[in-house]
Amino acid sequence: MTQCLDIAVIGHTNTGKTSLMRTLTRRRDFGEVSAHPATTRHVEMAELALGGETVLRLFDTPGFEDSSGLLSHIEALKAARNEDWIETIEAFAATPDLQAGFTQEAKALGQILASAVLLYVIDARDPVRAKHRDELELLGRCARPVLPILNFVAPEAQQQTAWRDQLARVNMHAVVAFDTVVYNQADELTLYTKIATLADPYEPMLTRLMDELAAARAAQRRASAVMVAELIVDIAAARRPYKANDDAAKTAAAADLKDAVRRREQQAVTALLHLNRFGDEDYSPPDLPFAGGAWQEDLFDPLVLERFSFDATKALAAGATAGLAIDLMTGGLTLGAAALTGAAAGFTIDTARRYGGRLIALATGMAEMAVDEPTLNLIIARETALTAALFRRGHGAQGPIAADPVDGTGLQERLAPLTRQARRHPKWSSLAANPRKTASRVSLVARMADTIETALS
Amino acid sequence: MTRARGTPGSLEHKIIIRAETLAADQRMQNELARLWRLLRRLSYVAMVIAAIAGAATARTVLAGAAANSADGITVNFFWALASLLGLHILAFVVWLLLVILLPSTAQGGILGALLLWLWRQLAARVATGRQRAAAVAAIVTIWGQGRTGRWLLSILSHGVWAGYLFGALAMTFALLSAQRFNFVWQTTILDAGAYTALTAGLAALPGALGLTMPGQTAVLAAQWPGPVAAGNETLWSTLLVAALLLYGLLPRLLAMAACYALARRAARTTPLDVSQAGYARLIPLLAPQVAATQVIDPDGAATPPPATMPDLPHQPQPPPPGPVYLLGWEIDTPATGWPPAAANHVHDLGLCDSRDDLARVVSALREDSQSPARLVVVVDLRHTPDRGVTAALQALQNACAHRVFLLFTGAAALQDRLGQSDAAGRLADWVAAGRQAGVEPYAMAAIDLDTPGDEARLARLFGP
Numbered sequence: 001m002t003q004c005l006d007i008a009v010i011g012h013t014n015t016g017k018t019s020l021m022r023t024l025t026r027r028r029d030f031g032e033v034s035a036h037p038a039t040t041r042h043v044e045m046a047e048l049a050l051g052g053e054t055v056l057r058l059f060d061t062p063g064f065e066d067s068s069g070l071l072s073h074i075e076a077l078k079a080a081r082n083e084d085w086i087e088t089i090e091a092f093a094a095t096p097d098l099q100a101g102f103t104q105e106a107k108a109l110g111q112i113l114a115s116a117v118l119l120y121v122i123d124a125r126d127p128v129r130a131k132h133r134d135e136l137e138l139l140g141r142c143a144r145p146v147l148p149i150l151n152f153v154a155p156e157a158q159q160q161t162a163w164r165d166q167l168a169r170v171n172m173h174a175v176v177a178f179d180t181v182v183y184n185q186a187d188e189l190t191l192y193t194k195i196a197t198l199a200d201p202y203e204p205m206l207t208r209l210m211d212e213l214a215a216a217r218a219a220q221r222r223a224s225a226v227m228v229a230e231l232i233v234d235i236a237a238a239r240r241p242y243k244a245n246d247d248a249a250k251t252a253a254a255a256d257l258k259d260a261v262r263r264r265e266q267q268a269v270t271a272l273l274h275l276n277r278f279g280d281e282d283y284s285p286p287d288l289p290f291a292g293g294a295w296q297e298d299l300f301d302p303l304v305l306e307r308f309s310f311d312a313t314k315a316l317a318a319g320a321t322a323g324l325a326i327d328l329m330t331g332g333l334t335l336g337a338a339a340l341t342g343a344a345a346g347f348t349i350d351t352a353r354r355y356g357g358r359l360i361a362l363a364t365g366m367a368e369m370a371v372d373e374p375t376l377n378l379i380i381a382r383e384t385a386l387t388a389a390l391f392r393r394g395h396g397a398q399g400p401i402a403a404d405p406v407d408g409t410g411l412q413e414r415l416a417p418l419t420r421q422a423r424r425h426p427k428w429s430s431l432a433a434n435p436r437k438t439a440s441r442v443s444l445v446a447r448m449a450d451t452i453e454t455a456l457s
Numbered sequence: 458m459t460r461a462r463g464t465p466g467s468l469e470h471k472i473i474i475r476a477e478t479l480a481a482d483q484r485m486q487n488e489l490a491r492l493w494r495l496l497r498r499l500s501y502v503a504m505v506i507a508a509i510a511g512a513a514t515a516r517t518v519l520a521g522a523a524a525n526s527a528d529g530i531t532v533n534f535f536w537a538l539a540s541l542l543g544l545h546i547l548a549f550v551v552w553l554l555l556v557i558l559l560p561s562t563a564q565g566g567i568l569g570a571l572l573l574w575l576w577r578q579l580a581a582r583v584a585t586g587r588q589r590a591a592a593v594a595a596i597v598t599i600w601g602q603g604r605t606g607r608w609l610l611s612i613l614s615h616g617v618w619a620g621y622l623f624g625a626l627a628m629t630f631a632l633l634s635a636q637r638f639n640f641v642w643q644t645t646i647l648d649a650g651a652y653t654a655l656t657a658g659l660a661a662l663p664g665a666l667g668l669t670m671p672g673q674t675a676v677l678a679a680q681w682p683g684p685v686a687a688g689n690e691t692l693w694s695t696l697l698v699a700a701l702l703l704y705g706l707l708p709r710l711l712a713m714a715a716c717y718a719l720a721r722r723a724a725r726t727t728p729l730d731v732s733q734a735g736y737a738r739l740i741p742l743l744a745p746q747v748a749a750t751q752v753i754d755p756d757g758a759a760t761p762p763p764a765t766m767p768d769l770p771h772q773p774q775p776p777p778p779g780p781v782y783l784l785g786w787e788i789d790t791p792a793t794g795w796p797p798a799a800a801n802h803v804h805d806l807g808l809c810d811s812r813d814d815l816a817r818v819v820s821a822l823r824e825d826s827q828s829p830a831r832l833v834v835v836v837d838l839r840h841t842p843d844r845g846v847t848a849a850l851q852a853l854q855n856a857c858a859h860r861v862f863l864l865f866t867g868a869a870a871l872q873d874r875l876g877q878s879d880a881a882g883r884l885a886d887w888v889a890a891g892r893q894a895g896v897e898p899y900a901m902a903a904i905d906l907d908t909p910g911d912e913a914r915l916a917r918l919f920g921p
């Protein structure tokens with residue numbers, strides 16, 4: 001299939017045609033959108049590519065304005081020229097002299113005749129008026145398959161039934177409800193499925209397109225969850241040392257930490273927005289109410305001790321096993337010395353690596369500042385709410401993103417054991433002086449992302 | 458990036474192209490090459506150490522504490538063989554079982570992991586800078602994770618073991634060449650049959666390869682203490698060397714080759730996990746669903762300047778004497794009913810929206826003998842004023858000697874729908890549309906017929 005499917009997006013003015021283009025193409029900068037009439041004044045095309053090959057071309061058109069006048073005009077033309085409908089409309093679209101103030105409509109009609117399928121966008125809050133009936137009559141005369149799109153269906157669409165009745169009367173039974181502002185993946189798939197029934201030679205291509213869209217969406221979901229998880233680890237593990245009993249140093253450390261955390265959050269927000277193809281101006285996180293708190297890991301906290309003994313045993317065992325292997329390989333020549341040395345080395349290196357810095361800090365009277373629990377939870381709530389809002393946002397949406405953190409999702413509780421683990425590894429934070437991305441950090445992030453993804457679906 | 462975007466194919470493919478383009482960066486190349494060299498050298502050193510260990514073991518086992526007499530060194534053959542091969546076979550079997558039974562968790566053996574760990578410690582010291590960190594991370598990701606990593610680490614492990622066995626074999630060969638050994642066996646609880654069977658088992662493979670192996674007589678002759686018959690040393694030596702080769706070095710080399718093949722296959726077939734956050738950042742950049750956008754027929758006419766909003770008089774002027782008409786254009790029956798209570802006495806033309814309605818109204822107005830004093834046209838602010846409305850208003854203006862008064866209803870509902878600023882814009886659009894049709898601002902008013910409370914203004918509008 002090398003032929004590509006041309007689809008014209010048509011409808012009365014200000015019904016959201018350009019918004020639909022934006023949402024379907026994920027391009028928030030496509031064309032111009034406003035609440036005024038006659039915003040789009042030319043035909044504008046967007047190509048959709050699959051595997052580097054253009055398979056679909058969507059055409060945005062100027063909206064119909066004086067539909068009844070247009071119908072009368074074309075009827076008069078038809079009578080004067082003594083031609084059939086299609087010929088008259090073709091002549092009208094091609095000849096500026098015949099257009100008599102209907103230039104916008106002529107552009108739309110020209111594109112209609114050049115397309116294989118029409119998406120007729122309807123503001124489902126509007127009642128069916130005579131002008132709409134006239135538009136539908138004209139569309140009928142153009143002899144192209146039409147798929148009516150009921151826009152503005154979320155949350156109020158008082159006139160949906162009236163519209164479906166009217167459309168059925170002009171033989172349009174396949175109708176799609178698709179809100180361009182509140183995005184819904186299932187509705188988008190329905191849209192393409194119905195297009196496929198109207199243009200069946202293109203069905204294999206449209207199936208591939210739907211698969212790719214679904215795959216891209218799944219990848220985006222996962223990636224968004226991983227981004228939030230990374231952010232949580234970075235912030236939970238962040239530390240700023242300061243001299244204990246020095247209030248000025250403590251304030252400075254708190255300010256420094258807050259600044260770093262704020263920048264890290266902003267960075268995550270930007271990344272999330274870009275990943276989901278929105279822009280920085282769509283959302284800015286509100287300020288961080290940051291209390292900060294001296295973070296003194298109690299070395300005798302049972303949890304820490306348990307962890308410590310586990311780490312130590314593991315290091316000891318790893319060292320010893322390696323040493324033992326050497327002992328055995330040398331036929332006992334080293335008489336267990338290697339095993340002992342290995343165990344000792346494993347234990348010392350590992351302990352120094354994990355706890356050395358903190359033990360030294362303790363001995364030299366340093367304390368550590370960390371992000372307090374409420375702030376961390378707020379950031380978790382905020383970023384998951386943002387992610388959820390992005391998943392639901394169509395690219396035609398205009399206003400700023402409303403992402404109010406909702407309580408009671410239980411996500412924080414489910415993440416708590418994981419964040420606690422992150423807290424114990426200051427080096428896992430990218431805000432640390434020399435961060436380390438170990439395999440255990442990778443696995444923690446993956447587990448957190450799983451939890452977040454589940455909560456979001 | 459541009460090259461990657463233009464490439465046809467899946468996201469994964471594009472990421473790989475991009476990675477290749479980035480990796481073509483010379484500094485990164487150098488860094489990677491350096492770290493590879495380090496890892497390779499480390500592996501060689503480990504193999505050499507293992508070989509020395511193997512040789513030392515062989516020496517201890519064969520020529521260590523054993524009784525040394527004039528007619529040669531007496532060595533317990535089976536004990537020596539077990540010492541040389543036992544640990545290797547144990548480790549090999551464990552590795553094999555893990556790889557077969559626990560393929561998802563099995564690692565490439567402790568020796569490989571140890572080497573990788575050592576390399577990481579060294580790598581941290583040999584170089585610094587951004588490239589170094591990225592290069593170390595790249596190599597650790599390949600070696601330390603996933604299927605490819607498992608086979609690569611296994612190659613390291615087998616390599617070290619092969620070094621060990623090679624050392625042992627070489628030392629054994631050297632000792633056998635330079636010294637005389639009496640190979641014997643002894644037992645407390647077993648009988649000769651067991652050793653005969655064991656020997657036959659060990660000898661099966663070398664025998665099949667055409668080597669002369671100790672048979673039953675040789676085994677019986679080698680029991681110690683006893684009259685050890687001379688002349689069988691060559692047979693036992695052959696068996697010793699053959700066992701080291703066939704049960705030691707060869708399996709390790711074969712396993713190395715197999716792991717190499719498996720690693721290559723895994724590297725080829727392992728899909729990129731494109732859901733990793735690092736890659737995800739590239740999704741919007743590399744996989745544009747939209748290849749291009751293009752304006753087909755640019756609009757020649759300049760966009761009209763935004764409508765400036767004149768002040769609408771709050772109190773409508775009362776109509777001059779004469780008949781007043783009322784018409785609802787493209788509206789639904791207002792919540793307060795139709796016609797409004799204040800307009801009970803005027804001529805009601807009803808609610809209209811079609812060209813037929815319009816023609817009927819126009820002719821009704823024309824045919825009225827008395828020229829209308831005022832025609833109040835009610836329109837709904839929720840609707841977008843389009844050229845169709847302007848045309849209709851124009852026709853009405855012409856039919857009633859430019860006495861149209863525009864009444865905008867539905868302000869509250871509009872506010873709910875669009876919000877403050879867009880609602881103000883909508884009113885301005887309506888005023889502009891009215892002026893386009895020749896209605897002056899003093900002949901316009903916004904009174905919401907859906908909410909009661911503006912009866913006084915309505916009464917002024919419709920007159921007594």
Ligand SMILES: Nc1nc2c(ncn2[C@@H]2O[C@H](COP(=O)(O)OP(=O)(O)OP(=O)(O)O)[C@@H](O)[C@H]2O)c(=O)[nH]1
Pocket residue numbers: 011012013014015016017018019020032033034035036037038039040041061062063064151152153179180181182396397398
């Ligand atoms: N709430 C909501 N607003 C929408 C929706 N679709 C479009 N809009 C808004 O409706 C207005 C018109 O949208 P456009 O996309 O410019 O409409 P259009 O059909 O292209 O208009 P013209 O180009 O002027 O014919 C804009 O203010 C959009 O933000 C929707 O589904 N829900």
Ligand SMILES: [Mg+2]
Pocket residue numbers: 017018019031032033039040060061063
């Ligand atoms: Mg538009």
